Amino acid sequence: MPVKASTKDLEKIAHKTMADIVEIRLREYLKNKSFRPGDALPKETEMAESLGVSRNVVREALSRLRMLGMIETKRKRGMVLTSPDIMGSFERVLDPLFIDENTLQDIFELRLVLEMGLADLLFIRKKKEDIDELEAIAKKQKPTTGQHAFRIKNEIDFHGKLYSMTNNPTLQRFQDMLLPVFGYLVSLEKVPIVGSVSHLDLVNILRNGSKEEFRKAMAKHLEHHFKKIRKK
Numbered sequence: 001m002p003v004k005a006s007t008k009d010l011e012k013i014a015h016k017t018m019a020d021i022v023e024i025r026l027r028e029y030l031k032n033k034s035f036r037p038g039d040a041l042p043k044e045t046e047m048a049e050s051l052g053v054s055r056n057v058v059r060e061a062l063s064r065l066r067m068l069g070m071i072e073t074k075r076k077r078g079m080v081l082t083s084p085d086i087m088g089s090f091e092r093v094l095d096p097l098f099i100d101e102n103t104l105q106d107i108f109e110l111r112l113v114l115e116m117g118l119a120d121l122l123f124i125r126k127k128k129e130d131i132d133e134l135e136a137i138a139k140k141q142k143p144t145t146g147q148h149a150f151r152i153k154n155e156i157d158f159h160g161k162l163y164s165m166t167n168n169p170t171l172q173r174f175q176d177m178l179l180p181v182f183g184y185l186v187s188l189e190k191v192p193i194v195g196s197v198s199h200l201d202l203v204n205i206l207r208n209g210s211k212e213e214f215r216k217a218m219a220k221h222l223e224h225h226f227k228k229i230r231k232k
Contacts (some may be wrong), residue, residue: 019057022058043078064222087170114171118162118163118166126165136201139200152201163175197221202217
């Protein structure tokens with residue numbers, strides 16, 4: 001049976017402004033020419049002439065790259081490529097007030113996955129003084145009913161210290177960004193829920209055990225969170 005001609009299934013082509021196209025071309029140019037942080041870019045007039053567009057269009061495209069932290073202007077050198085601050089954009093918007101609950105839950109799940117993978121870095125870079133400080137934090141924790149503020153602070157202090165012990169600045173910044181999300185979701189629990197492995201248990205394994213034991217213990221520590229995910 002012949003197919004009836006119809007255009008209803010043809011999707012519209014996404015409309016791109018001239019600045020959108022120029023931004024894409026500039027990204028491709030920087031990548032293809034193997035620009036590295038510190039390298040100077042051509043002048044705006046040269047780019048506009050090569051691309052066959054107005055200088056205003058080039059300026060708009062460059063402003064987008066500047067907002068992303070990809071380029072900056074240096075005295076006597078003009079525009080140069082920079083190493084972008086990959087966390088900067090996240091830090092500006094990652095606030096429970098601006099994000100819906102489904103996205104908050106997704107971000108919290110990302111945090112759980114990260115914490116499951118901390119063991120390798122922790123056992124490479126752990127120091128006795130850090131473990132002692134972690135133990136002091138853990139010993140401050142007491143069973144509470146309804147004192148969310150105390151519990152959230154203790155959780156943040158303990159898990160924040162774990163991240164700092166990795167000595168990985170990007171991980172630490174990511175942890176700092178996730179603090180409001182963590183506090184928000186924990187505050188939704190009507191009754192504090194504690195995993196079968198406590199903070200003190202984790203400290204003892206970190207001090208005397210192996211990374212495999214720590215990884216398994218962390219899974220049990222976070223088990224109640226994963227159970228809630230399975231119920232979704």
